[in-house]
Amino acid sequence: MKSLNIENVTELDWWESRDITTISGRTGQISCLPAQHMTARGLFDRYHTLWASWSFESGGKNIWFAGDTAYRSYSRNGQRTPSCPAFKDIGRLRGPFDLAMIPIGAYKPRYLLSPVHVDPAEAVEIFQDIKAKKAVGMHWGTFVLSSEDILEPRDELRRITKEKMIDFDTVVLGGHRGI
Template sequence: MFRRLATTLAISTAVVMSQKPVFAQGKEHHDGKGFKNPWPSFVSYGFLDAFKMFTTADTSIMSAKPVDKPETVEINWNLLKQKDDHIHATWLGHACMFLQIKGFNVLLDPIFSDRCSPVQFAGPKRYTDPPCKLSELPPIDAVIISHNHYDHLDVDTVNQLAKLYPECKFYVPLGNKSWFKLPEDRVIELDWWETATLQNSTTQLTMTCTPCQHFSGRGLFDRNKTLWASWCIQAQKDGEVQKVFFGGDTGYRAVPADTKPEFQYDTQYLDTLPHCPAFKEIGEKMGPFDLAFIPIGAYSPRWFMSPIHCSPEDAVELHCDIKSKQSIGIHWGTFILTDEPLFEPPKRLKAAMEKRGLDAQHFNVLPLGGTFTVNQ
């Protein structure tokens, strides 16, 4: 338990250590000292807060070895290996989705390592195995990274992908390109609202780097030196457009530390707090979306995690803000990063959808290895 907590805390302490950023362009989210969340919905916590978090967290959950695990199904390889014009989305664990859109194969925040940590002998260990090997996937055209935390940017997985799929390109937020030891043309680095395209003989794939509320850092001295992002993925063929949103890892609003427990997830109270305006902007500019992948886990203790991780209640609001027709909950069921019960995120999600008077089938979760298809 203490080894896991120590490694997680070492990563968490990156929130208070910073140096001059790689980029400082005078934009709202570039402040000359690093990248930042430029909204009242964000609160920054530091080293002492991280220690306080561990004193208030339920360490029995964080240290327990799960007996029951999320449902796992065998991947439908016949479906995944045929190219068609539908959207297919397969959950490979945590925030990793395998997206197939009009013939393009896109991998989002892939992590196939045993631990999300700077080392593989300590740190949060996955309690559900990946449903396949990287080498079993159809050829990958694009890999999209939301930010540089270890559970989203994994060095062993990236190295494998670079060798297995020499034609695939990596799309990353600003400041992350230098981390990749790859040829210049294989890594495309974007700021918020910038776009990049991939083209084949019939289809254009456009990837737009969009805002979200989070932070970055892989060590003690690089907090917020690189940007974090959500992504909008658009495929256009013969005049038909398909749109997918990838939330990566994001918060929605900051719940004050002195909030009573009974109000921490109360939607009426939460609606009185400032919320991140970026998602309504994304919905207005880029939506509606045919499909969205939205984080629903790693949200407790609420006061500490709320600025950077959506609760299921937050995720439902985000789903509405971006105008998503169908959403899938991600960022749960793989690593024990926080102290909410393992199966609580999908239960809270269903309840939050119903409380808002929405059809719970329009924002649900997949079994590990399961595929959701958008038929148009």
């Protein structure tokens, strides 16, 4: 950031928070929270930095942005590891959230992409773990990054959330949704 002449930078570790004031004068607190993802910016720096999710609390509203995250890993034969416990910790220590933005796409094949991306069913598990009231599915439908059909994440999420009767949906491509 400093090489780009951006000087007002604060580095946070997981579970650290900072009070902020937005350009419009609104005050709040931003928190760096865990996520599960491989990190690297070059060939020789794997796992040298944290991958994070973020929350923003202001005016009695609490929002969580998952960023790019996984929930558990699958082997080539379909065996799965336990889920990442950090999401239940986020819900217990920082939730509930009025709105969560959770990735739902770029997940097939699972043995290859499960360490870095969630599928719609895992996104719903994260929704429940973090104690979200409503959520928007993101990280789908923009680029073909994996082998599932480009609309499969949205369609599968809608099937699951209708069955579970929870407020977790996507927006029309290019659209928006308020709290």
